[in-house]
Amino acid sequence: MSMYYDALETRPAAEREAALLAALPGHIAQAQQASSAFAHILAGVDARSITSRAALAQLPVTRKHELLARQQALRAQDPLGGFATRRWGPDMPRVFSSPGPIYEPQGGGADHWRMARALYAAGFRTGELAHNCFSYHFVPAGAMMEAGAQALGCTVFPGGTGQTEQQVQAMAQLQPAGYIGTPSFLKIIIEKAQDMGLALPSLRKALLSAEAFPPSLRDWLAERGITAYQCYASADLGLIAYETSARAGLVLAEDILVEIVRPGSSEPVAEGEVGEVVVTSFNPAYPLIRFGTGDLSATLPGPCPTGRSNTRIQGWMGRADQTTKVRGMFVQPAQVAALVQRFPQVQRARLVVSGAMASDQLLLQVETRETAAGLATLLQEAARELTGLRAEVEMLPPGCLPNDGKVIEDARSYD
Numbered sequence: 001m002s003m004y005y006d007a008l009e010t011r012p013a014a015e016r017e018a019a020l021l022a023a024l025p026g027h028i029a030q031a032q033q034a035s036s037a038f039a040h041i042l043a044g045v046d047a048r049s050i051t052s053r054a055a056l057a058q059l060p061v062t063r064k065h066e067l068l069a070r071q072q073a074l075r076a077q078d079p080l081g082g083f084a085t086r087r088w089g090p091d092m093p094r095v096f097s098s099p100g101p102i103y104e105p106q107g108g109g110a111d112h113w114r115m116a117r118a119l120y121a122a123g124f125r126t127g128e129l130a131h132n133c134f135s136y137h138f139v140p141a142g143a144m145m146e147a148g149a150q151a152l153g154c155t156v157f158p159g160g161t162g163q164t165e166q167q168v169q170a171m172a173q174l175q176p177a178g179y180i181g182t183p184s185f186l187k188i189i190i191e192k193a194q195d196m197g198l199a200l201p202s203l204r205k206a207l208l209s210a211e212a213f214p215p216s217l218r219d220w221l222a223e224r225g226i227t228a229y230q231c232y233a234s235a236d237l238g239l240i241a242y243e244t245s246a247r248a249g250l251v252l253a254e255d256i257l258v259e260i261v262r263p264g265s266s267e268p269v270a271e272g273e274v275g276e277v278v279v280t281s282f283n284p285a286y287p288l289i290r291f292g293t294g295d296l297s298a299t300l301p302g303p304c305p306t307g308r309s310n311t312r313i314q315g316w317m318g319r320a321d322q323t324t325k326v327r328g329m330f331v332q333p334a335q336v337a338a339l340v341q342r343f344p345q346v347q348r349a350r351l352v353v354s355g356a357m358a359s360d361q362l363l364l365q366v367e368t369r370e371t372a373a374g375l376a377t378l379l380q381e382a383a384r385e386l387t388g389l390r391a392e393v394e395m396l397p398p399g400c401l402p403n404d405g406k407v408i409e410d411a412r413s414y415d
Helices: 013-034 036-041 064-073 116-121 141-152 164-174 183-196 215-223 333-342 373-387
Strands: 094-098 102-106 129-132 155-158 178-181 205-208 227-234 238-243 250-252 256-261 275-281 291-297 324-326 329-331 346-354 361-368 392-396 408-410
Touching: 013 036, 064 102, 064 291, 116 141, 116 227, 116 238, 129 141, 129 164, 141 155, 164 183, 178 183, 183 205, 183 215, 183 227, 215 227, 227 250, 238 256, 238 275, 333 346, 333 373, 346 373, 361 373, 373 392
Parallel strands: 129 155, 129 178, 178 205, 205 227, 346 408, 361 392
Antiparallel strands: 094 102, 227 238, 238 250, 256 275, 275 291, 324 329, 346 361
16 A cells, blocks of 8 residues: 555656646636635736746735735625635535634535645545544534545544543544544543543544644653654645654645745745745635745755655744734834845844833844944834834844744743
8 A cells, every 4th residue: 555645745846846836827817816805915916927936925925814804894795805716505515713703615525625645644544434533613623634534535433522531432432543633632532541441442543733742742642552643734725734654844735835934024035944834725716825824834955754755844833923012012023024125234133022021122133244333223223113112233143043933032021
């Protein structure tokens, strides 16, 4: 039996890139024509010219808070904010809600969120029973995983969340091959089974998501005979990346274009630098183009040791929205990004907030090869103009700032 879900996973990277870029102009044109939101966001864009990553990077990033704002503004006319290209009916079998609320449509077709690939990498196979403990209520997580498992030919027990004793009883009696859900709930179930004196010998694999999955918990599960892998997905985009047996980062999903950009901007960062994950999804029902996930990650060099040829990322490394309140005013990553754009001498910048509450101090650290005192003065003036706050400036040689994606660091003492 193949270790790969399909031949796409091992095709030459250049072939994959060419296929995605070839599909991009048509996809953008379709979004402009069928989605009123992207007709507005991409107004004036010649879709035929978007044939490279450099051209794609010139388009605006649409972040989740902007999607929410558009949905809120158009609630009476279109609760989905003009992003969806389908309407109620057979072409949109379900609509879900995430906190905000943000409403997300499910398009037609099997495995709409493309989750089967991650389940296959985690060891799930045709003819097995999968115990799905993601929520089926309001949010799409349960349906996302169920659709992927069924696309693999698995039978699914829709366990959902909570009711731990009943979950244990069902597992003990139905003997599922694997668990799908959050890492923490799997640990709770195993501990409850031990308390109840019930063995779960069939449970040998798991696909986990929605929470951090530390190596300590991975080892704890392995000691109990469960091999668990994680995946990175979102309600808006479906599968973004998934773990393999190599345990060497997460492999990007097929059929999406992923960029890592500087938080608060639309500018891609250098390879290996931490930034915000931005995804273009080729989903005709919900064509999100340069959608900012708000999550931080970084690319890893080279292909996966398993032979999968797509780019790997580190996995979830924090949140890109580092908005911080300073002296009663909100300072946002976009303001720091705007400052950097004004000064070509500056490669990277970080605004450090220190001191105790009510006595905030601001330090603007910039990486630059220029050491002239006049640049520090100009930076200080620009910081005050953009944020309304006074900041000291520290100029550093390139490579001195940590590679952690932070453009605003809150180092205040809250004691």
